[in-house]
Amino acid sequence: MDALLGALDAAEGKTRYVGGAVRDALLGLDVEDVDCATVFPPEETARRIEAADLKAVPTGIKHGTITAILPEKRTIEVTTLRRDVATDGRHAEVEYSDDWREDAARRDFTINALSADPLTGEIFDYFGGEADLDARRVRFIGDPAERIAEDHLRILRFFRFHARFGEGAPDADGLAATAKYAKSLMALSRERIADELLKMLALPDPSETVALMIDRGIFAPALPEITSADALARLIRREEKFAQPGDPVRRLAALLPPEPDTARAIATRLKMSRAQRTRLATATARIPGDTVEPRALAYRHGMDGAIDRLLLCPTNDTVTGDALAHLIANPPPAMLPIKGGELIAMGVEAGPEVAAKLREIEEAWIAEDFPDEARVREIATGLLT
Known part of the structure; x- marks a missing residue:
């Protein structure tokens, strides 16, 4: 240096x-x-x-x-x-x-x-x-309206910096200007909006700031689907309670309706990566039943997807915490411990029938909570006879 x-x-x-x-x-x-x-x-x-x-x-x-x-x-x-x-x-x-x-x-x-x-x-x-x-005050240099006119992204940056550094109510002039000119966010590329939003959601606890943004209509022009920060606040409490690192994509899912198709459309609109789109859609598919079979959930959607769903699950913290602890202590196997070649050796005709039988065996294996290899062969024998 x-x-x-x-x-x-x-x-x-x-x-x-x-x-x-x-x-x-x-x-x-x-x-x-x-x-x-x-x-x-x-x-x-x-x-x-x-x-x-x-x-x-x-x-x-x-x-x-x-x-x-x-x-x-x-x-x-x-x-x-x-x-x-x-x-x-x-x-x-x-x-x-x-x-x-x-x-x-x-x-x-x-x-x-x-x-x-x-x-x-x-x-x-x-x-x-x-x-x-x-x-601990975030304040625009000069006239907030002029600074926003220079770069509309400063609307989102105002709230991100307040969430990171601010204490108490935001600067009144800045808050008024961001609300007045929120529609100008529509002129920005969706990638810039997504980048700034995910940066804010990655902060330790942006829930109060997000709630303020919703109240002031900041999201309405570009992301009208975001109407409440209640689920976000609950998620952040759970992340802290269960010692899970905060994830911005999971937190975005908390702000959206529990509708995978809507999540996919929003992720596409924001030009998010394919992996982020899949994760967002998976997280918004959360249902109370996710806590019943957390290992099956993780096998189908990966550990990240399952943890997202459990933390977002509309159940009480005790049920959620028990399911999460069980999953972390007992992650599912990575793959079915029997291959197509073994089925062919057992008499299944090579071709589509092999894949169909593997799916049947896999579903039975999952339903029995992933028994060992010997039991898988028993399941296979039973389905082939």
């Missing part, structure tokens, strides 16, 4: 730490990703990095970002100071700048606009971000 900072003249004030790393350090949180900003144009930044025998990758050259690869394989993004010259609610056209305040002003919230001298630790705060951190 010293080599990078030296190459970019940090000692002369030409490069600073910016954004989340500064915010998290001030809050005493672990800092995972460090971003830098610099007065040097990206081409000069890359030249200086390489002159210091470091690798420079133009990962975001269009937006002025160069990624420096440090010897320990750590990556640091270095972005040239910028000003917005045009925005359309989704993308910004930028020009490079050498004005630190101007660059900070284009960020969304005051707590994200802080920068720090990497050598002395001096904090540069142009918009009251430190005071907002102390108050």
Whole structure:
């Protein structure tokens, strides 16, 4: 890191730490990703990095970002100071700048606009971000309506950052603006909406914030199916009670009606991955009977699918907890312990009949709660005679 900072003249004030790393350090949180900003144009930044025998990758050259690869394989993004010259609610056209305040002003919230001298630790705060951190308040820089008009995703980011850092009621001006302009979310790609929503649902407990979003009509334009956060709150309590890590896809399922077809349609609309679509549909198929045969549930839908269904199951916590504990202590076998070749050797004609008989044997095996291999052969013999 010293080599990078030296190459970019940090000692002369030409490069600073910016954004989340500064915010998290001030809050005493672990800092995972460090971003830098610099007065040097990206081409000069890359030249200086390489002159210091470091690798420079133009990962975001269009937006002025160069990624420096440090010897320990750590990556640091270095972005040239910028000003917005045009925005359309989704993308910004930028020009490079050498004005630190101007660059900070284009960020969304005051707590994200802080920068720090990497050598002395001096904090540069142009918009009251430190005071907002102390108050646990998420506040837009300047007029919230203008900031939302620049990038509509800031509506969702406002609530995500409040769920992560805020305490008490959200900033009144920001809350009013997000509700007023919620329909502008329709202009965003569904991938961006899904990404931001899943990030929020991955936080320790976003249920109160989600309930507020529902109350203020934030979801109505893009996700009208989300009408209550009660099941989400119950799910998060169960995740904590039964020591299960929170999963954002499972939590999204808690916000949706228990209708797999609806879940698939929403997942498709949000351009979620195939695995996420399947998991969401499986989770929304939850029924009270899931707790009766949890091992069968896991065999058919995998352990993740079964745990999702049990945690979301509309039964009391005692029944749910017993079923979950039994499943975790006794996971089902991975596959049926008899193959088609063995059935052929037992006299079944090769072809579709083999698959049909295997399905019959498998259903009987599941119904008996996965007995051992010897019992499976008894089941097979009985079905073939």
